[in-house]
Amino acid sequence: MDKKRPISLRDLASELGVSISTVSRALKNSPEISMEMKEKIKKLAKKRNYRPNPFAMSLLKNAPRIIGIIVPDIVTHYYSSIISGINDVARKNEYSIIITSSYENYKLEMQCLEDLINIRVEGIIVCLSQETTDYSHFEALYDQNIPLVFFDRVCLIRKFSSVITDNEDSAFHAVSHLIETGSKRIGFIGGANHLEIVKQRKHGYLQALRNYRIPIEKELVYCKKIGYESGYDGAHALLSLPEPPDAILGMTDSLAFGAMKAIREHNLRIPEDISLIGYTDEVHSNYVEPPLTAVTHQTYKMGETACKLLLKHIKGNNKVEQITIPCILSVRASSIKHQKKE
Structure with missing residues (x-):
């Protein structure tokens, strides 16, 4: 043997x-x-x-009871917290999970999807890679009647259920906070413009400027890619303008952390010279100096909600649902030039 x-x-x-x-x-x-x-x-x-072997036994029964997950990365606290929510709901319902990562790569995302289908998962939960602009690989799942739920970065919302945050409202409130605490010229650093999440957060940023009758200036918006280096490059570009901003909203914490480095290289103080807000609220937000004000996502709840939605679809409920999980603005030292007057 x-x-x-x-x-x-x-x-x-x-x-x-x-x-x-x-x-x-x-x-x-x-x-x-x-x-x-x-x-x-x-x-x-x-x-x-x-x-x-639960996988072999489930295949013998022709009832895999396995849920597949595709995330852009598995390192950040943001995605690991969402996966925890998915896993807890899955286990309570006697399902196992398989986690795959696209590493923000379109071709690898397609491969992850094919791998999960080949091992006969009962349903899939997905956050799109930054590179994904063609959704035909997901269209194929719809045609095959394979249950799928998107979260955070979503597409094909008429065909698939999704769980998102209140992107537009949260950006509006973040920019409003910057204005009400002394900032007058606010920059925005985002990701690729084809992503719906970028469009929505940028729209909230612009709406806040309109609401406070602050002129919109295209040069204050830098949208390239989500990531630390892009945040660093974006802040350098904004701070090199003839009239640089006195505040920046980074639409993820990685962008904000990159911006923080660039701000220091320009010998500027946070928040006295330039205020800064990030998004998603990674655990590091509390440990940088000054602590980073951030739009906090209820990540665990997002994972729970996505898994509950998927299980409904697996059980035969085909109603497409779009669920929004509200964010919370966690105010810390990086954003306040002066206290808001009551």
């Missing part, structure tokens, strides 16, 4: 000279199997350290 691989039902059956189905039923205490045979099989299973 090959000692390097886990013991299988086939191995136990072969050693005892019985069928695989007899071993399987005995381990499940089936009344069809005699007590003597059940005890014999269980004793051998314990001796050989047999552990059931």
Whole structure:
């Protein structure tokens, strides 16, 4: 017997000279199997350290009870917190999860999707990569009737359910906070313009400027890519303008942290010279100096909600739903030039 691989039902059956189905039923205490045979099989299973393979067993039943997840990365607290919410709901409903990462790459996202389909997951939860502009690989899932739910970065909202944050309102309130605490010229650093999340947060930024009758200046908007380096480059570009901003809203914390480095290289103080707000509220926001004001996402709740939606679809409810989870503005030292007057 090959000692390097886990013991299988086939191995136990072969050693005892019985069928695989007899071993399987005995381990499940089936009344069809005699007590003597059940005890014999269980004793051998314990001796050989047999552990059931949930994937193989589920495929035998033609009911995988596995949920696939595709995220842009699995390192940040943002995505890990969402995955925790998904996992807890999945386990309560006796599902397992498989986590894959696109690493913000369109082709890898397609490969992740194909891999999950090939192992016959019952449904998939997805956050789009930054590179994704063609959604045909998801259209194919719709045609195959495979349940799918998007979160955060979404598409095809008429065909698939999604869970998002209140992107427009949260950006509006963040910019309003900057204005009400002394900022007058506010820059915006975002990601690629094709992403719906970028469009919505930028729209909230612009709406706040209109609301306070502050002129909109295109040169104060820098939208390239989501990531630390882009935040750094964007802040350098904004601060090099003839009339630089006195505040910046970064639409993710990675953009804001990159901006923070650029601000220091320009020998400017936060918030006295330039106020700064980030998004998603990574745990690091509390530990940088000064602590970063951020739009806090209820990430765990997003994960819970996405998984509950997917399970509804798996059970046959085909109603498409778009659920918005509100954000909270966590005010810290990086944004306040002076206290708001009551």
